[in-house]
Amino acid sequence: MTDQMETSSNSGNAHIENHRDDIGAKMGMWLFLFTEVLLFGGMFLIYAVYRYKYPDQFHIAAMELNTNIGTLNTIILLTSSLTVAISISALQKGSRIISLIMLSATLLFAIMFLINKYFEWATKFEHGIYPGSKVLLNKPNGQILFFGLYFVMTGLHALHVVIGMVILTFMLVFILRKSVTSDNYVKLENSGLYWHLVDLIWIFLFPLFYLIQ
Amino acid sequence: MEEKGKHHFGYLTYILVWLTLVAFTALTVTVAGVSLGKYTLLIALLIAAVKSALVINIFMHIKFDEPIFKVFLGLSGFTLIVIFILTFVDFLYR
Numbered sequence: 001m002t003d004q005m006e007t008s009s010n011s012g013n014a015h016i017e018n019h020r021d022d023i024g025a026k027m028g029m030w031l032f033l034f035t036e037v038l039l040f041g042g043m044f045l046i047y048a049v050y051r052y053k054y055p056d057q058f059h060i061a062a063m064e065l066n067t068n069i070g071t072l073n074t075i076i077l078l079t080s081s082l083t084v085a086i087s088i089s090a091l092q093k094g095s096r097i098i099s100l101i102m103l104s105a106t107l108l109f110a111i112m113f114l115i116n117k118y119f120e121w122a123t124k125f126e127h128g129i130y131p132g133s134k135v136l137l138n139k140p141n142g143q144i145l146f147f148g149l150y151f152v153m154t155g156l157h158a159l160h161v162v163i164g165m166v167i168l169t170f171m172l173v174f175i176l177r178k179s180v181t182s183d184n185y186v187k188l189e190n191s192g193l194y195w196h197l198v199d200l201i202w203i204f205l206f207p208l209f210y211l212i213q
Numbered sequence: 214m215e216e217k218g219k220h221h222f223g224y225l226t227y228i229l230v231w232l233t234l235v236a237f238t239a240l241t242v243t244v245a246g247v248s249l250g251k252y253t254l255l256i257a258l259l260i261a262a263v264k265s266a267l268v269i270n271i272f273m274h275i276k277f278d279e280p281i282f283k284v285f286l287g288l289s290g291f292t293l294i295v296i297f298i299l300t301f302v303d304f305l306y307r
Binding site: 038052071078081206211212 | 221224227238241242245258265268271273281288292293296301
Protein backbone atom coordinates (compact mmCIF):
# COMPACT_ATOMS: atom_id res chain seq x y z
CA MET A 1 0.00 0.00 0.00
CA THR A 2 2.78 2.43 0.97
CA ASP A 3 4.69 1.66 -2.19
CA GLN A 4 1.73 2.30 -4.38
CA MET A 5 0.96 5.59 -2.68
CA GLU A 6 4.51 6.83 -2.99
CA THR A 7 4.56 6.07 -6.67
CA SER A 8 1.40 7.96 -7.40
CA SER A 9 2.39 10.89 -5.19
CA ASN A 10 5.78 11.12 -6.90
CA SER A 11 4.32 10.93 -10.35
CA GLY A 12 1.93 13.71 -9.42
CA ASN A 13 4.59 16.15 -8.23
CA ALA A 14 7.62 15.04 -10.24
CA HIS A 15 8.08 18.44 -11.84
CA ILE A 16 7.87 20.39 -8.60
CA GLU A 17 11.01 21.23 -6.65
CA ASN A 18 9.74 21.56 -3.08
CA HIS A 19 8.73 18.42 -1.24
CA ARG A 20 5.05 17.96 -0.89
CA ASP A 21 2.86 15.05 0.04
CA ASP A 22 -0.58 15.78 -1.33
CA ILE A 23 -1.88 12.28 -0.67
CA GLY A 24 -0.63 12.46 2.92
CA ALA A 25 -2.40 15.81 3.34
CA LYS A 26 -5.65 14.40 2.01
CA MET A 27 -5.28 11.29 4.14
CA GLY A 28 -5.02 13.51 7.22
CA MET A 29 -8.18 15.32 6.13
CA TRP A 30 -10.10 12.07 5.68
CA LEU A 31 -8.95 10.87 9.10
CA PHE A 32 -10.21 14.13 10.58
CA LEU A 33 -13.55 13.70 8.78
CA PHE A 34 -13.71 10.23 10.36
CA THR A 35 -13.63 11.88 13.82
CA GLU A 36 -16.30 14.36 12.71
CA VAL A 37 -18.55 11.51 11.57
CA LEU A 38 -18.18 9.92 15.01
CA LEU A 39 -18.83 13.23 16.81
CA PHE A 40 -22.13 13.75 15.01
CA GLY A 41 -22.75 9.99 15.02
CA GLY A 42 -22.85 10.05 18.83
CA MET A 43 -25.53 12.74 18.69
CA PHE A 44 -27.55 10.87 16.08
CA LEU A 45 -27.35 7.86 18.43
CA ILE A 46 -28.86 9.87 21.30
CA TYR A 47 -31.50 11.15 18.90
CA ALA A 48 -32.34 7.60 17.74
CA VAL A 49 -32.74 6.24 21.27
CA TYR A 50 -34.97 9.11 22.46
CA ARG A 51 -37.03 9.16 19.28
CA TYR A 52 -37.63 5.45 19.81
CA LYS A 53 -38.58 6.10 23.43
CA TYR A 54 -40.82 9.15 22.81
CA PRO A 55 -42.14 8.82 19.21
CA ASP A 56 -45.34 10.83 19.82
CA GLN A 57 -43.65 13.66 21.71
CA PHE A 58 -41.05 13.96 18.93
CA HIS A 59 -43.86 14.27 16.38
CA ILE A 60 -45.67 16.98 18.33
CA ALA A 61 -42.46 18.94 19.01
CA ALA A 62 -41.34 18.72 15.36
CA MET A 63 -44.57 20.47 14.30
CA GLU A 64 -43.02 23.66 15.70
CA LEU A 65 -40.22 23.53 13.12
CA ASN A 66 -40.55 25.38 9.83
CA THR A 67 -40.28 22.82 7.01
CA ASN A 68 -40.04 25.57 4.37
CA ILE A 69 -36.95 27.17 5.92
CA GLY A 70 -35.46 23.68 6.37
CA THR A 71 -36.07 22.81 2.71
CA LEU A 72 -34.71 26.15 1.52
CA ASN A 73 -31.55 25.68 3.60
CA THR A 74 -31.13 22.15 2.24
CA ILE A 75 -31.18 23.47 -1.32
CA ILE A 76 -28.83 26.34 -0.40
CA LEU A 77 -26.29 23.93 1.12
CA LEU A 78 -26.54 21.49 -1.81
CA THR A 79 -25.91 24.38 -4.20
CA SER A 80 -22.94 25.56 -2.14
CA SER A 81 -21.51 22.05 -2.44
CA LEU A 82 -21.90 22.31 -6.21
CA THR A 83 -20.12 25.67 -6.37
CA VAL A 84 -17.20 24.50 -4.24
CA ALA A 85 -16.83 21.36 -6.39
CA ILE A 86 -16.80 23.50 -9.54
CA SER A 87 -14.31 25.90 -7.91
CA ILE A 88 -11.84 23.04 -7.34
CA SER A 89 -12.39 21.61 -10.81
CA ALA A 90 -11.91 25.06 -12.39
CA LEU A 91 -8.63 25.69 -10.56
CA GLN A 92 -7.34 22.26 -11.61
CA LYS A 93 -8.14 23.15 -15.20
CA GLY A 94 -6.36 26.48 -14.81
CA SER A 95 -9.37 28.82 -14.80
CA ARG A 96 -8.51 30.93 -11.77
CA ILE A 97 -11.30 33.45 -12.32
CA ILE A 98 -14.06 30.83 -12.43
CA SER A 99 -12.57 29.22 -9.36
CA LEU A 100 -12.62 32.54 -7.45
CA ILE A 101 -16.19 33.34 -8.55
CA MET A 102 -17.43 29.89 -7.50
CA LEU A 103 -15.65 30.10 -4.16
CA SER A 104 -17.21 33.52 -3.51
CA ALA A 105 -20.62 32.08 -4.45
CA THR A 106 -20.07 29.31 -1.90
CA LEU A 107 -19.40 31.91 0.80
CA LEU A 108 -22.53 33.80 -0.24
CA PHE A 109 -24.65 30.64 0.06
CA ALA A 110 -23.12 29.98 3.48
CA ILE A 111 -24.16 33.48 4.61
CA MET A 112 -27.69 32.87 3.24
CA PHE A 113 -27.85 29.61 5.18
CA LEU A 114 -26.86 31.35 8.41
CA ILE A 115 -29.34 34.21 7.88
CA ASN A 116 -32.16 31.67 7.49
CA LYS A 117 -30.92 29.87 10.58
CA TYR A 118 -30.95 33.17 12.49
CA PHE A 119 -34.58 33.86 11.57
CA GLU A 120 -35.54 30.27 12.35
CA TRP A 121 -33.99 30.35 15.82
CA ALA A 122 -35.28 33.87 16.47
CA THR A 123 -38.86 32.63 15.87
CA LYS A 124 -38.30 29.80 18.36
CA PHE A 125 -36.97 32.28 20.93
CA GLU A 126 -40.01 34.52 20.36
CA HIS A 127 -42.25 31.55 21.09
CA GLY A 128 -40.30 31.12 24.32
CA ILE A 129 -38.56 27.97 23.13
CA TYR A 130 -34.88 28.00 24.00
CA PRO A 131 -32.77 25.75 26.22
CA GLY A 132 -33.87 26.15 29.84
CA SER A 133 -36.86 28.40 29.09
CA LYS A 134 -40.02 28.20 31.24
CA VAL A 135 -42.20 27.36 28.24
CA LEU A 136 -39.91 24.51 27.29
CA LEU A 137 -39.49 23.11 30.79
CA ASN A 138 -43.27 22.93 31.19
CA LYS A 139 -43.49 20.60 28.19
CA PRO A 140 -43.30 16.79 28.57
CA ASN A 141 -39.85 15.15 28.72
CA GLY A 142 -39.89 13.90 25.13
CA GLN A 143 -40.40 17.42 23.78
CA ILE A 144 -37.70 18.90 26.02
CA LEU A 145 -35.32 16.26 24.66
CA PHE A 146 -36.35 16.96 21.06
CA PHE A 147 -35.68 20.68 21.36
CA GLY A 148 -32.46 20.07 23.31
CA LEU A 149 -31.19 17.85 20.50
CA TYR A 150 -32.48 20.31 17.89
CA PHE A 151 -30.57 23.24 19.38
CA VAL A 152 -27.37 21.29 20.04
CA MET A 153 -27.23 19.46 16.70
CA THR A 154 -28.26 22.29 14.38
CA GLY A 155 -26.14 24.65 16.53
CA LEU A 156 -23.03 22.50 16.21
CA HIS A 157 -23.76 22.17 12.51
CA ALA A 158 -24.08 25.97 12.16
CA LEU A 159 -20.74 26.30 13.98
CA HIS A 160 -19.26 24.01 11.33
CA VAL A 161 -20.72 26.28 8.63
CA VAL A 162 -19.00 29.28 10.27
CA ILE A 163 -15.66 27.41 10.51
CA GLY A 164 -16.07 26.30 6.89
CA MET A 165 -16.59 29.93 5.87
CA VAL A 166 -13.38 30.98 7.63
CA ILE A 167 -11.44 28.20 5.90
CA LEU A 168 -12.92 29.02 2.48
CA THR A 169 -12.09 32.72 2.99
CA PHE A 170 -8.46 31.73 3.59
CA MET A 171 -8.56 29.71 0.36
CA LEU A 172 -9.89 32.75 -1.49
CA VAL A 173 -6.91 34.77 -0.24
CA PHE A 174 -4.49 31.93 -1.02
CA ILE A 175 -5.74 31.73 -4.61
CA LEU A 176 -5.47 35.51 -4.97
CA ARG A 177 -1.91 35.41 -3.61
CA LYS A 178 -1.15 32.42 -5.84
CA SER A 179 -0.05 30.12 -3.05
CA VAL A 180 -2.93 27.84 -4.09
CA THR A 181 -2.58 27.30 -7.83
CA SER A 182 -3.53 24.95 -10.66
CA ASP A 183 -0.71 22.58 -9.68
CA ASN A 184 -0.82 23.06 -5.94
CA TYR A 185 -4.45 22.79 -4.93
CA VAL A 186 -4.56 20.23 -2.14
CA LYS A 187 -5.50 22.88 0.45
CA LEU A 188 -8.53 23.86 -1.62
CA GLU A 189 -9.42 20.20 -2.10
CA ASN A 190 -9.26 19.56 1.64
CA SER A 191 -11.38 22.64 2.37
CA GLY A 192 -13.86 21.32 -0.19
CA LEU A 193 -13.95 17.96 1.61
CA TYR A 194 -14.77 19.74 4.88
CA TRP A 195 -17.51 21.73 3.20
CA HIS A 196 -19.06 18.61 1.66
CA LEU A 197 -19.04 16.97 5.10
CA VAL A 198 -21.04 19.90 6.47
CA ASP A 199 -23.49 19.31 3.63
CA LEU A 200 -23.60 15.57 4.35
CA ILE A 201 -24.48 16.11 8.01
CA TRP A 202 -27.29 18.45 7.00
CA ILE A 203 -28.63 15.82 4.56
CA PHE A 204 -29.39 13.69 7.64
CA LEU A 205 -30.36 16.49 10.05
CA PHE A 206 -33.00 17.79 7.65
CA PRO A 207 -35.34 14.75 7.43
CA LEU A 208 -34.80 13.80 11.07
CA PHE A 209 -35.82 17.17 12.47
CA TYR A 210 -37.93 18.96 9.86
CA LEU A 211 -39.79 16.13 8.17
CA ILE A 212 -41.49 14.33 11.06
CA GLN A 213 -45.17 14.71 10.26
CA MET B 214 -1.89 4.54 -11.58
CA GLU B 215 -0.73 7.95 -12.75
CA GLU B 216 -4.30 8.97 -13.33
CA LYS B 217 -5.25 8.35 -9.70
CA GLY B 218 -6.49 11.53 -8.04
CA LYS B 219 -6.02 13.33 -11.34
CA HIS B 220 -9.41 12.45 -12.73
CA HIS B 221 -11.56 15.55 -13.16
CA PHE B 222 -15.29 15.55 -13.49
CA GLY B 223 -16.69 18.00 -16.01
CA TYR B 224 -18.89 20.86 -14.82
CA LEU B 225 -21.86 19.17 -16.48
CA THR B 226 -21.46 16.06 -14.30
CA TYR B 227 -21.49 18.23 -11.18
CA ILE B 228 -24.56 20.13 -12.35
CA LEU B 229 -26.41 16.89 -13.13
CA VAL B 230 -25.54 15.50 -9.69
CA TRP B 231 -26.74 18.74 -8.10
CA LEU B 232 -30.05 18.54 -10.02
CA THR B 233 -30.48 14.95 -8.83
CA LEU B 234 -29.79 16.02 -5.23
CA VAL B 235 -32.39 18.81 -5.47
CA ALA B 236 -34.89 16.35 -7.02
CA PHE B 237 -34.32 13.91 -4.14
CA THR B 238 -34.87 16.77 -1.67
CA ALA B 239 -38.21 17.55 -3.34
CA LEU B 240 -39.06 13.85 -3.23
CA THR B 241 -38.27 13.46 0.47
CA VAL B 242 -40.34 16.55 1.35
CA THR B 243 -43.27 15.25 -0.72
CA VAL B 244 -43.09 11.76 0.73
CA ALA B 245 -43.02 13.19 4.28
CA GLY B 246 -46.40 14.81 3.58
CA VAL B 247 -47.97 11.45 2.73
CA SER B 248 -48.92 9.24 5.63
CA LEU B 249 -47.01 6.00 5.26
CA GLY B 250 -46.89 5.10 8.93
CA LYS B 251 -43.71 3.45 10.09
CA TYR B 252 -42.23 3.45 6.58
CA THR B 253 -41.93 7.26 6.55
CA LEU B 254 -38.69 7.24 8.55
CA LEU B 255 -37.26 4.34 6.56
CA ILE B 256 -37.91 6.08 3.23
CA ALA B 257 -36.50 9.39 4.50
CA LEU B 258 -33.30 7.64 5.65
CA LEU B 259 -33.00 5.72 2.36
CA ILE B 260 -33.24 8.95 0.37
CA ALA B 261 -30.67 10.59 2.68
CA ALA B 262 -28.36 7.61 2.12
CA VAL B 263 -28.67 7.90 -1.67
CA LYS B 264 -27.97 11.65 -1.48
CA SER B 265 -24.92 10.99 0.71
CA ALA B 266 -23.61 8.39 -1.72
CA LEU B 267 -23.82 10.96 -4.54
CA VAL B 268 -22.04 13.65 -2.51
CA ILE B 269 -19.30 11.27 -1.33
CA ASN B 270 -18.67 9.62 -4.71
CA ILE B 271 -18.87 12.61 -7.02
CA PHE B 272 -18.46 15.85 -5.04
CA MET B 273 -15.94 14.38 -2.58
CA HIS B 274 -14.33 12.51 -5.43
CA ILE B 275 -13.78 9.33 -3.43
CA LYS B 276 -14.58 7.18 -6.44
CA PHE B 277 -11.33 8.22 -8.11
CA ASP B 278 -9.15 8.79 -5.07
CA GLU B 279 -6.84 6.53 -3.09
CA PRO B 280 -8.55 3.26 -2.07
CA ILE B 281 -7.36 3.81 1.51
CA PHE B 282 -9.82 6.74 1.84
CA LYS B 283 -12.66 4.34 1.10
CA VAL B 284 -11.30 2.11 3.85
CA PHE B 285 -11.41 5.08 6.29
CA LEU B 286 -14.96 5.86 5.31
CA GLY B 287 -16.05 2.23 5.47
CA LEU B 288 -14.41 1.88 8.87
CA SER B 289 -16.14 4.95 10.29
CA GLY B 290 -19.50 3.82 8.88
CA PHE B 291 -18.97 0.32 10.26
CA THR B 292 -17.97 1.69 13.69
CA LEU B 293 -21.16 3.78 13.77
CA ILE B 294 -23.36 0.82 12.82
CA VAL B 295 -21.75 -1.35 15.53
CA ILE B 296 -22.27 1.40 18.14
CA PHE B 297 -25.92 1.81 17.07
CA ILE B 298 -26.60 -1.93 17.20
CA LEU B 299 -24.91 -2.41 20.56
CA THR B 300 -26.72 0.58 22.07
CA PHE B 301 -30.12 -0.59 20.85
CA VAL B 302 -29.50 -4.16 22.03
CA ASP B 303 -28.66 -2.77 25.46
CA PHE B 304 -31.60 -0.35 25.42
CA LEU B 305 -34.20 -2.88 24.25
CA TYR B 306 -33.18 -5.87 26.37
CA ARG B 307 -31.99 -4.39 29.63
